[in-house]
Amino acid sequence: MPATQRRLVFEHTVEGLYRVSLRNRLSPPARQALRAAGIDPSKPLLPAYSYETWRRGLEIAVADLYPLLSREEAWRRMGREVVNGLMHTVFGRAMVGVSRLLGPLRSLRRLNNTLRSADNYVESRLTELSPTSCEVWINEVMEQPTYYQGVLEACLALAGGQEVRVGVVAREGHGARLHVEWVD
Template sequence: MMNAVEGPRQPVVFSQVVDSLFRLTGRQRFDADTRKRLKAIGVDMDQPLLVAYSVPTWRATVGVCAELLHPHLSLDQARYRIGYALTDAYGRTTMGSAVLQLFRMLGWQSSLSRITRGLQSGTNFLSAHTRFLEGGALEVRFEVLPEFHAALGNQSGIEPHFMNGSMDAMMALVGAPFRSGEYQPEQSGLQHTVFVLHRKD
């Protein structure tokens, strides 16, 4: 008997991150029409959250919450704000609190090598690499792990503005001496995103 052929591994965002997003947004903001939109996306707020959600569902859900929280900002600006605030909100969950407590204990320099661990407490498909540039600036490169590329196809697994906000918040939480990260589109690609952080004066 032949074994079943498995498809490509699916990239997902775990439910505790989705729950943190809803807590950040405020569940009272989700009226009947918004709940209907979310259900069509793949998130039924009238049922317990699933264990994990697909990347398209996650990104669309962030978009809906961005509209609710920051209706007067551009979507890119709103995604940045949500990424920043969500890192703090996620830090109040059991899993997030443990990760952030470890980072604070280690200090910002030691924490750089553990960014991937932080990412993988909320997703299964992201990694991060850092290196210092001439003059003391820090380059941070986020990547989708290769085994998930087939499942994503032509869709990017990383939203750069959301990731920028999340990264800036993490750096602030661990006391890293850098200004806000600057997105480097010319060095980024479909499944990787690059930022440069310059030291504060």
């Protein structure tokens, strides 16, 4: 991505998380902090939000919803929340239908396109290890690779994967490698 291009998260991603998945679940102080950070789900959403605004909003939600969990588990759950909310948006329903038709492996083969539909800066690469096991590299994990662990768990479950297991293999700069396996 050119250095001059702003990193943006698209409206439907924000809608899925804050208007659907977390609707009425954030405390009043968290909702106020979210508005101060630049996200107000009670008003018309912007077409896109900056990476910084998105990340700050996630940090507010994680701290509010999961104060007793480890940081890693809290971020993993937030990754699942994003996917679970997105699937109830107009955009997300179409993606879920395609994923269910494709199944887990073919859905993972399209993961880069799926992630790029949520924002303009996350990229992924897939290394197939077997028909039910892959390694996924993601270039930007917001210093929280378990967030993408949750995202991948939720995506594979939607695609029909059973007994989905995702683990962080290594962090690499701003990115990470994750091992993904499932039962068809």
